[in-house]
Amino acid sequence: MFKKLFLALLAMCFTASLYASSERPSVPSGTTQLSDQLMRIEGAAIRVCAFSEKSPASSNTAGYLTIKNDSDKPIELVGVQFAQRVESFSKTIELHTHVMEGHNAKMMPVKSFVIPAKGELKLQPGKDHIMFINVTKPLKIGDTFLLTLTFKKGDQTFTKDAYFAIKSNEDLAKKQCGCCKKKKAA
Numbered sequence: 349m350f351k352k353l354f355l356a357l358l359a360m361c362f363t364a365s366l367y368a369s370s371e372r373p374s375v376p377s378g379t380t381q382l383s384d385q386l387m388r389i390e391g392a393a394i395r396v397c398a399f400s401e402k403s404p405a406s407s408n409t410a411g412y413l414t415i416k417n418d419s420d421k422p423i424e425l426v427g428v429q430f431a432q433r434v435e436s437f438s439k440t441i442e443l444h445t446h447v448m449e450g451h452n453a454k455m456m457p458v459k460s461f462v463i464p465a466k467g468e469l470k471l472q473p474g475k476d477h478i479m480f481i482n483v484t485k486p487l488k489i490g491d492t493f494l495l496t497l498t499f500k501k502g503d504q505t506f507t508k509d510a511y512f513a514i515k516s517n518e519d520l521a522k523k524q525c526g527c528c529k530k531k532k533a534a
């Protein structure tokens with residue numbers, strides 16, 4: 349009886365710590381908790397960007413988050429996809445980094461990002477990010493989307509779901525990144 353209560357309390361603590369830093373604590377829970385992996389996800393957000401009705405195929409946007417690895421083994425983020433039963437808003441999702449080509453920063457897809465043991469991975473504007481290619485519908489500030497992140501730790505593969513909040517460009521960075529398709533001047 350006490351053991352059950354203790355386990356329930358423990359589960360609640362882990363759930364609370366996973367969402368403790370969420371900007372929108374009211375988002376529904378019910379995601380798979382992988383507390384045994386000793387990971388925390390913070391500040392998951394997606395840039396709202398301008399959606400072009402005329403050429404939706406050329407609309408892109410970017411997602412950011414911080415992943416903290418409290419374990420003593422490195423963890424690799426190998427993929428991101430829309431969670432089951434979540435209506436997708438882009439055709440492709442890639443992991444991107446920035447490389448310098450002469451004086452210009454250029455985005456390039458990568459296979460994975462490493463979260464070092466007892467360290468963190470910060471995906472942020474102008475740096476490593478999640479790229480949503482071919483956005484298929486307008487996004488609204490304040491909406492949230494559940495995404496499934498796939499990780500590798502040693503020879504083990506596991507997933508973790510995280511809510512991403514749609515945020516304004518101003519909320520995410522002072523300056524515009526090259527992630528959004530630029531609006532033509534009227």
Ligand SMILES: [Cu+2]
Nearest residue numbers: 444455477479
């Ligand atoms: Cu990109």
